[in-house]
Amino acid sequence: MAENKSYYNPEDLKKFGKVTEFQEEMGKKFFDYYGSVFKEGALTAREKALIALAVSHTVQCPYCIDAYSSDCLEKGADEEQMMEAVHVAVAIRGGASLVHGTQMMNKVKDLTM
Amino acid sequence: MKTATLSLQKRGNKLASPSAQVDFLSHTSIGDSFEEKLQNTGIFPLTATGVDIFQVNVGKMCNQVCKHCHVDAGPDRKEIMTRETMQLCLDALKGTDIPTVDLTGGAPEMNPNFRWFVEELTAMGKHVLVRCNLTIILANPKYHDLPEFFKKHQVEVVSSLPYFTARRTDAQRGEGVFERSIKALQMLNEVGYGKEGSGLTLNLVYNPTGSFLPGDQAGLETEFKRRLKTYDIEFNNLFAITNLPVSRFLEYLVDNDQYESYMEKLVNAFNPAAAMGVMCRNTLSIGWDGYLYDCDFNQMLDLKLEPNAPNHIKNFDLGKINNREIVINQHCFGCTAGAGSSCGGETA
Numbered sequence: 001m002a003e004n005k006s007y008y009n010p011e012d013l014k015k016f017g018k019v020t021e022f023q024e025e026m027g028k029k030f031f032d033y034y035g036s037v038f039k040e041g042a043l044t045a046r047e048k049a050l051i052a053l054a055v056s057h058t059v060q061c062p063y064c065i066d067a068y069s070s071d072c073l074e075k076g077a078d079e080e081q082m083m084e085a086v087h088v089a090v091a092i093r094g095g096a097s098l099v100h101g102t103q104m105m106n107k108v109k110d111l112t113m
Numbered sequence: 114m115k116t117a118t119l120s121l122q123k124r125g126n127k128l129a130s131p132s133a134q135v136d137f138l139s140h141t142s143i144g145d146s147f148e149e150k151l152q153n154t155g156i157f158p159l160t161a162t163g164v165d166i167f168q169v170n171v172g173k174m175c176n177q178v179c180k181h182c183h184v185d186a187g188p189d190r191k192e193i194m195t196r197e198t199m200q201l202c203l204d205a206l207k208g209t210d211i212p213t214v215d216l217t218g219g220a221p222e223m224n225p226n227f228r229w230f231v232e233e234l235t236a237m238g239k240h241v242l243v244r245c246n247l248t249i250i251l252a253n254p255k256y257h258d259l260p261e262f263f264k265k266h267q268v269e270v271v272s273s274l275p276y277f278t279a280r281r282t283d284a285q286r287g288e289g290v291f292e293r294s295i296k297a298l299q300m301l302n303e304v305g306y307g308k309e310g311s312g313l314t315l316n317l318v319y320n321p322t323g324s325f326l327p328g329d330q331a332g333l334e335t336e337f338k339r340r341l342k343t344y345d346i347e348f349n350n351l352f353a354i355t356n357l358p359v360s361r362f363l364e365y366l367v368d369n370d371q372y373e374s375y376m377e378k379l380v381n382a383f384n385p386a387a388a389m390g391v392m393c394r395n396t397l398s399i400g401w402d403g404y405l406y407d408c409d410f411n412q413m414l415d416l417k418l419e420p421n422a423p424n425h426i427k428n429f430d431l432g433k434i435n436n437r438e439i440v441i442n443q444h445c446f447g448c449t450a451g452a453g454s455s456c457g458g459e460t461a
Contacts, residue, residue, distance in 0.1 A: 040329075040332070044332060045332055046332055071328075073321070074321070075329070076328060076332065076337075078277075078278050
């Protein structure tokens with residue numbers, strides 16, 4: 001087998017469905033669940049695609065970013081909506097660090113006069 | 114990317130030639146051929162079901178040079194249908210109960226005999242539909258009264274608006290097209306088009322502004338209605354259409370190294386139900402010079418009706434046309450992907 005030049009290969013995204021090859025039952029359950037999650041429901045399919053795009057940036061998964069950038073376009077999202085979704089992820093991610101600043105402040109206040 | 118202002122033909126691009134396009138499409142195999150795909154699903158040969166839509170392409174002349182245009186239309190294209198050929202179309206229609214005549218181009222309104230043709234067709238009781246690019250209404254004072262003309266003859270207006278923002282619309286259709294399209298839509302609304310209870314139908318055509326497929330038509334329509342409301346625009350239905358790898362969209366795909374991945378998307382999204390509902394089965398397409406085709410895409414690829422059917426409007430024979438096999442090639446994957454695509458939107 002040829003040596004991979006990178007851990008991430010865009011062609012691998014197309015093989016996602018084949019993960020069932022090593023564990024069929026769990027893989028199949030996952031994809032059934034996945035399909036249900038992204039169906040139009042209380043949230044529209046476009047809103048779900050935008051959430052998925054934001055989460056893709058949080059988990060920093062290049063396959064997901066690739067897939068949900070296309071999916072958002074197909075579902076009619078515009079560039080502003082897509083970038084705002086990314087900023088939501090950024091804000092929560094940054095905020096999650098910053099809110100721990102209160103812990104630091106508590107400790108500093110405990111230790112100082 | 115810069116928008117071209119000349120047709121492929123004027124630029125001397127090799128893809129201006131229909132045979133060069135067919136050759137390119139036929140020799141770049143992505144999995145099964147379209148014919149094999151139909152065979153594997155038991156629907157080959159694809160046959161006509163009748164003629165409900167008589168689609169007349171009255172010429173390649175247009176005031177726009179859209180980047181995805183499958184007609185390679187533009188201001189530099191001078192091929193337009195003569196009044197004599199229009200008369201042959203009227204003669205052919207006279208003995209039939211074909212209900213709908215769909216006028217397309219280019220910008221069909223630029224044909225000097227356009228209004229006469231519409232008047233003759235509506236006098237025959239035909240339902241006339243015009244594929245209006247919107248900006249033509251503002252292109253010259255002589256077109257400013259088109260909304261009134263359409264209203265007078267109860268013409269159904271079908272207009273392309275690929276997106277509800279200027280950035281993407283202008284990237285595909287040319288600088289300033291979005292703003293002028295919005296103004297034209299407001300003019301159509303003013304005379305009653307798209308308004309509930311007016312009986313004047315205004316449908317919009319959405320097509321992706323790049324190498325991706327259209328999403329769910331109903332979802333897109335909801336979003337278009339919401340976004341266009343900010344311009345006080347109303348319309349009836351949105352038709353989601355897939356871009357076919359023909360002419361300038363084919364050029365775009367090849368130039369951007371997207372051809373293979375786009376074809377792969379189309380092939381992977383092949384849907385037998387969409388294939389059963391393709392518009393070529395109930396449509397007859399007539400070229401500016403009177404030749405006959407299964408659809409406007411076949412027309413641009415110069416794929417005429419199968420040999421057992423007449424090939425020119427002067428030899429019109431509805432019986433033979435109704436019993437014809439559809440001529441197919443690799444571009445047909447565009448109409449069978451996902452929920453399907455036709456001039457009236459989804460088919461499955």
